[in-house]
Amino acid sequence: xxxxxxxxxxxxxxxxxxxxxxxxxxxxxxxxxxxxxxxxxxxxxxxxxxxxxxxxxxxxxxxxxxxxxxxxxxxxxxxxxxxxxxxxxxxxxxxxxxxxxxxxxxxxxxxxxxxxxxxxxxxxxxxxxxxxxxxxxxxxxxxxxxxxxxxxxxxxxxxxxxxxxxxxxxxxxxxxxxxxxxxxxxxxxxxxxxxxxxxxxxxxxxxxxxxxxxxxxxxxxxxxxxxxxxxxxxxxxxxxxxxxxxxxxxxxxxxxxxxxxxxxxxxxxxxxxxxxxxxxxxxxxxxxxxxxxxxxxxxxxxxxxxxxxxxxxxxxxxxxxxxxxxxxxxxxxxxxxxxxxxxxxxxxxxxxxxxxxxxxxxxxxxxxxxxxxxxxxxxxxxxxxxxxxxxxxxxxxxxxxxxxxxxxxxxxxxxxxxxxxxxxxxxxxxxxxxxxxxxxxxxxxxxxxxxxxxxxxxx
Numbered sequence: 001x002x003x004x005x006x007x008x009x010x011x012x013x014x015x016x017x018x019x020x021x022x023x024x025x026x027x028x029x030x031x032x033x034x035x036x037x038x039x040x041x042x043x044x045x046x047x048x049x050x051x052x053x054x055x056x057x058x059x060x061x062x063x064x065x066x067x068x069x070x071x072x073x074x075x076x077x078x079x080x081x082x083x084x085x086x087x088x089x090x091x092x093x094x095x096x097x098x099x100x101x102x103x104x105x106x107x108x109x110x111x112x113x114x115x116x117x118x119x120x121x122x123x124x125x126x127x128x129x130x131x132x133x134x135x136x137x138x139x140x141x142x143x144x145x146x147x148x149x150x151x152x153x154x155x156x157x158x159x160x161x162x163x164x165x166x167x168x169x170x171x172x173x174x175x176x177x178x179x180x181x182x183x184x185x186x187x188x189x190x191x192x193x194x195x196x197x198x199x200x201x202x203x204x205x206x207x208x209x210x211x212x213x214x215x216x217x218x219x220x221x222x223x224x225x226x227x228x229x230x231x232x233x234x235x236x237x238x239x240x241x242x243x244x245x246x247x248x249x250x251x252x253x254x255x256x257x258x259x260x261x262x263x264x265x266x267x268x269x270x271x272x273x274x275x276x277x278x279x280x281x282x283x284x285x286x287x288x289x290x291x292x293x294x295x296x297x298x299x300x301x302x303x304x305x306x307x308x309x310x311x312x313x314x315x316x317x318x319x320x321x322x323x324x325x326x327x328x329x330x331x332x333x334x335x336x337x338x339x340x341x342x343x344x345x346x347x348x349x350x351x352x353x354x355x356x357x358x359x360x361x362x363x364x365x366x367x368x369x370x371x372x373x374x375x376x377x378x379x380x381x382x383x384x385x386x387x388x389x390x391x392x393x394x395x396x397x398x399x400x401x402x403x404x405x406x407x408x409x410x411x412x413x414x415x416x417x418x419x420x421x422x423x424x425x426x427x428x429x430x431x432x433x434x435x436x437x438x439x440x441x442x443x444x445x446x447x448x449x450x451x452x453x454x455x456x457x458x459x
Contacts, residue, residue: 042266060251065296071244084286157382226298242451250396306389397448405441409434
């Protein structure tokens with residue numbers, strides 16, 4: 001995710017990972033104090049639609065012009081549309097698997113997040129696969145941690161890059177990314193000690209408004225004075241296409257958000273209908289991504305940067321506020337995003353025997369240093385990979401491919417096998433489609449990772 005601030009996304013994800021955990025005075029996040037996390041909030045279909053759209057539109061939308069640059073206009077547009085359609089289909093698969101657990105096995109819907117759905121499918125699946133329940137849950141949690149910390153790294157680089165660009169463009173002073181990043185890290189180190197989300201959630205409202213204004217201004221400017229698309233190459237090297245794939249799958253990776261939103265809906269049955277929340281939200285997101293990618297690339301051509309906000313050096317004066325707006329938006333988004341890996345890591349550390357054997361003071365210190373360690377790590381990664389487009393591509397290929405493309409067809413096959421005694425042609429056709437999607441995701445996982453690393457080495 002995920003550049004607008006996705007406050008509902010982070011809060012919903014935090015809700016999902018805490019729904020089965022015990023909260024106590026040592027917990028780093030005081031979830032119960034935040035009204036956004038109330039179980040009693042039965043949201044309407046329109047509210048669910050807005051939450052899902054905001055959850056999908058993250059930093060990835062600003063990298064869509066780079067997707068067209070890497071893949072070419074025809075293949076880039078096709079990639080955005082096809083990955084968006086595939087993500088929608090796999091989202092429906094995840095929801096169907098969760099619904100099967102509720103209807104057939106009596107699992108409480110409120111307890112189902114992505115990880116618990118994966119575990120439940122294997123728990124009630126074929127007997128020879130049930131032993132893999134714990135392994136699959138661990139793998140899912142590991143890739144979720146990688147994804148969430150990856151978001152923090154991408155946000156750190158985005159903030160630092162845009163501050164550096166703004167200072168150099170408007171104050172004619174050369175600054176080093178390392179110095180700007182260190183200043184941002186210092187600010188985040190001071191702010192990451194906040195124990196609950198209440199204050200940040202209030203500020204997130206203004207951050208959302210800032211991001212919406214920024215996106216509108218960029219879209220208007222991109223449409224003005226576009227270049228002739230026939231002057232650009234139709235096709236690009238395959239390695240570049242794989243990099244574009246990584247960026248796109250990173251942008252569409254919000255599959256772990258869909259279950260928490262459905263669980264909070266007043267009428268959850270409206271979530272999955274033909275003109276329901278899922279389909280409407282994803283069509284909207286795909287159209288926005290495609291428009292930003294197409295017009296953004298035609299505006300800046302081969303000079304397109306990893307984030308379109310870095311292409312505004314010679315833009316009119318009315319566009320000057322764009323970078324400060326997005327820096328503010330992503331800064332707040334970072335403060336929300338960091339709570340998810342902090343909570344997961346603290347939960348895992350509490351289960352370690354070496355942690356339990358320590359004194360109460362040492363245990364508290366070990367838990368308290370998790371947020372600053374993540375901030376420092378995100379700074380190190382930002383200055384180590386100072387190319388936002390390649391960082392997004394690498395994160396997308398590694399973690400998003402697994403969560404969004406590889407894992408859903410696996411659990412669908414397991415769920416189908418346990419549900420259907422009749423192995424007719426429909427069953428076999430469904431398994432075949434799942435295998436093809438799995439192979440597509442695996443190619444993206446391996447090829448995208450290798451191509452992103454190769455591109456980083458070349459840079």
